[in-house]
Amino acid sequence: MNRAFLSLSKSISVAVLAVSSFAAMANTHEEAKPAKADPAKGEALYTNGDAARGIAACASCHGAAGNSTITANPKLAGQHDAYLVKQLTDFTGDTRKNAIMTAFAKAMTADDMKNVAAYLSVQKSKPGAAKNKDIVELGKQIYRGGIAEKNVPACAGCHSPNGAGIPAQFPRIAGQHQDYTFTQLTGFQNGSRKDAAKITGARTNSAQMVTIAKKMSEDEMRAVADYVAGLK
Structure with a gap:
């Protein structure tokens, strides 16, 4: 009878230990969850x-x-x-x-x-507008169809036809300032240089954009920037 009692006590102890361990793991997992954005x-x-x-x-x-x-x-x-x-x-x-x-x-x-x-x-973006009618059509062509002879893909493929982008992958660019968009394209172009780390504004945080911008001329980048400003 004592032997049976000891065996039962041991089983209960193991069960309690298992439950305690599980609870501890659950609490640790709960604490490890990242804080929700506020x-x-x-x-x-x-x-x-x-x-x-x-x-x-x-x-x-x-x-x-x-x-x-x-x-x-x-x-x-x-x-x-x-x-x-x-x-x-x-x-x-x-x-x-x-x-x-x-x-x-x-x-x-x-x-x-x-x-x-x-x-x-969750803020509402105020719309912008294209300003240079002489280049906006070129910007439209590049944005929608790319530049085939240079292997430059259509911007719409990643940033969507209306410039809304794809969450967690590609940014919204609709209505963005022409000056800012052009500067960023230039930054990506400079990012392909060996001394990019020394250039203010140089960007190497998107291999895709570095490759694309490197193939574009200044006029092409300005045209795309102007077209993008008018997207809604």
Whole structure:
């Protein structure tokens, strides 16, 4: 009888230990889950910044609710949140070069980036407009059909016919400032150079865009930038 009792006690102990271990694993898994993005916190940081951490208000350069009025600075309203997080992260490394953005991005936490991105992704982007009627048709042709003789694919293939992009893969570019789009295409073109790391604005964070931009002329890039500005 004692032997049976000991055997039963041992079985109960093993069962309790197993349940405890499972509970501990469950709690660890629960704690490991990433924090959910908080658009409200993102709006506060975007609008007011955080002086104590050296983060200026994003709105001072990118405009209220992400609608930049400075043509050298991109419109961020309505941009895919995953894309925004990737770009902010890239500014902390060697694939995107911008002294101002690198300083701010390095001061932000991963949660800061996700929160700001979540806020901007649900803002409504104000439309832009093509300005140069002499080149917009060329831009339209390249955007929709590419440049066959140069093996340049249609921009619409990745950024969609209306410029809305594909979430988590390719950015929204509809209505973007001409100046900004042209500068980025030039940055991708410079990214193919061996000394790209020394060039302000050089971008190597998209192998596809580096390859494509390298094949385009300045006039072709300007034409695409102007056409994109008028997309809605």
